[in-house]
Amino acid sequence: MSVTTDDLNAITEQVWLSYLDPEGLHPFLPSPEAPAPPHVIASVSVTGAWEGHVVMTFSEGAARLSTSALLGMESDEVSDDDVADAVGELVNVIGGNVKSLLPDGSLLSLPHVVTGEAGAKWPAAVEICRLQGSWQEEKIAIGVWTSKSTGAGE
Amino acid sequence: MKILVADDSRVMRQIVTRTLRQAGFGGHDIVEAADGRQAYDLAVAEKPDLVLSDWNMPEMTGIEVLRALRAAGETVPLGFVTSESTDEMKQMAEAAGALFLITKPFTADTFADVLGPILG
Numbered sequence: 001m002s003v004t005t006d007d008l009n010a011i012t013e014q015v016w017l018s019y020l021d022p023e024g025l026h027p028f029l030p031s032p033e034a035p036a037p038p039h040v041i042a043s044v045s046v047t048g049a050w051e052g053h054v055v056m057t058f059s060e061g062a063a064r065l066s067t068s069a070l071l072g073m074e075s076d077e078v079s080d081d082d083v084a085d086a087v088g089e090l091v092n093v094i095g096g097n098v099k100s101l102l103p104d105g106s107l108l109s110l111p112h113v114v115t116g117e118a119g120a121k122w123p124a125a126v127e128i129c130r131l132q133g134s135w136q137e138e139k140i141a142i143g144v145w146t147s148k149s150t151g152a153g154e
Numbered sequence: 155m156k157i158l159v160a161d162d163s164r165v166m167r168q169i170v171t172r173t174l175r176q177a178g179f180g181g182h183d184i185v186e187a188a189d190g191r192q193a194y195d196l197a198v199a200e201k202p203d204l205v206l207s208d209w210n211m212p213e214m215t216g217i218e219v220l221r222a223l224r225a226a227g228e229t230v231p232l233g234f235v236t237s238e239s240t241d242e243m244k245q246m247a248e249a250a251g252a253l254f255l256i257t258k259p260f261t262a263d264t265f266a267d268v269l270g271p272i273l274g
Binding site for chain 2: 014015017018019022067070071072082085086088089092093094095096097099100104105108110
């Protein structure tokens, strides 16, 4: 049992239609082009029967646009705390849906959000699939990482 | 009616409240809880007519809140609104006495279908 980029695409479409683009005017557009280093990184971890991470990365503009869409506010009105809450909830929703594709007996963590250019690394895990692209010209990527000790190569 | 919305994300509490309105349930009083402990306390103190609870929250998870309420003799109707919906979780929710489990992302149509029979 594993997760593919097609799975991420299907989950992302549902999230966009429900919360970020209910009118269907600004869909997320997948692209093979690797995004620039992100400004905001949001992740949830899965432990138990399957171990790994679901990681969502945003340009600064993408994080603010997502937050303003979720809160129904103008993007220049959102605070840093709003951004952390909003992107954390987005990765929680996507991570929860990813977890439903994984073996029973796994637990989902609360979200972690890192802001700034320093980046974040998961040295004990490998990326097994990734969806990247743009939303209203701003870059977003979603990756699923599995722990090298438990899930690599499955 | 009074509805208790429990989710550790303020953004999600706002989305749930907005979706209730879009589904035609805008006239109800909304009480918010930001973690599981607060959800339990407010469910006891405020006597809501319905609790909409996240599953994965700090302090107490949603399923712990439900079990604690039932153990205390509280019979308030409770349904989960959660990003996770494995068969394992659905069985746990049902066994503990949950009315339903709505999966995030949800739409106003989902809320109308699931909550219509309860909220009228």
